Amino acid sequence: MIHRHLAFATMAVLAATRVLAAGDDESDLAKKLANPVANLVSVPFQYNHDNDIGPSNGSKDYLNIQPVIPVGLNADWNVITRTIVPLVDLNDVPRPGDDTSGLGDTTASQFFSPKNPTASGWIWGAGPVELLPTASSRELGSGKWGLGPTFVGLKQEGPITYGVLANHIWSVAGDSDRANVSSTFMQPFFAYVTKTHTTFGVNTESTYNWTNDTWSVPLNFTVAQMLKLGPQICQVTLGARYWASSPAGGPDGWGYRIVVTLLYPK
Numbered sequence: 001m002i003h004r005h006l007a008f009a010t011m012a013v014l015a016a017t018r019v020l021a022a023g024d025d026e027s028d029l030a031k032k033l034a035n036p037v038a039n040l041v042s043v044p045f046q047y048n049h050d051n052d053i054g055p056s057n058g059s060k061d062y063l064n065i066q067p068v069i070p071v072g073l074n075a076d077w078n079v080i081t082r083t084i085v086p087l088v089d090l091n092d093v094p095r096p097g098d099d100t101s102g103l104g105d106t107t108a109s110q111f112f113s114p115k116n117p118t119a120s121g122w123i124w125g126a127g128p129v130e131l132l133p134t135a136s137s138r139e140l141g142s143g144k145w146g147l148g149p150t151f152v153g154l155k156q157e158g159p160i161t162y163g164v165l166a167n168h169i170w171s172v173a174g175d176s177d178r179a180n181v182s183s184t185f186m187q188p189f190f191a192y193v194t195k196t197h198t199t200f201g202v203n204t205e206s207t208y209n210w211t212n213d214t215w216s217v218p219l220n221f222t223v224a225q226m227l228k229l230g231p232q233i234c235q236v237t238l239g240a241r242y243w244a245s246s247p248a249g250g251p252d253g254w255g256y257r258i259v260v261t262l263l264y265p266k
Helices: 002-016 024-033
Strands: 041-053 058-065 068-072 075-089 100-103 106-114 122-132 144-157 161-174 182-193 198-204 206-209 213-228 234-245 255-264
Touching: 002 144, 024 182, 024 213, 024 234, 041 234, 106 144, 122 161, 198 234, 213 255
Parallel strands: none
Antiparallel strands: 041 058, 041 068, 041 255, 058 075, 068 075, 075 100, 075 106, 106 122, 122 144, 144 161, 161 182, 182 198, 182 206, 198 213, 206 213, 213 234, 234 255
């Protein structure tokens, strides 16, 4: 089961790591992680658990592998690629005894972003987002190819980062027997980084499904700490999620999140 492997891996990381000593380099890394279009290579492994799904009150565990890779285009511009590859485990969904595990659909974004903030201090990036029908079974994906625009805008003032990331995806090809995709994703976020490189964050990862006229609105509350595993710098995040709104048969109540992010600063 995905959640058992992830929990074991997280305990192993915590047991073998040490908190980084105070220093400007580590504070800078913590601030960069709060910036979705920072010039920093990182690989987050984000595990999520949600409950009370469907009439059988099933559960969903999923591990998002989310590499972030910036590429310098010239002296003024970067392109930051952000890819989400989900490994999904459904239990008692949609009916008791129905269990499905495998690969979900992949989402890939490319943000073209200026290397320097604007005169007023804003950092931004924009570009395309693609939905790739990589799901290993019908229950885990849309069966559609999708395309649309994505945008992020944020400001960093001392230890505080705030901003919003958004995209919209329309289906452009795929299985004609499956429902068309037209969804808007909005993620307003706020983060505060302490002198000990601890980051307190809150965000929503809200999605509006224009095909079904439904909202999915999880509220995420997280605490993250910069750590070191031998020579490897990483960040470990623990979070709680509350579903303020979800479609019929969607998650309800509280869930949780564990993230281990590997960092590769230049």
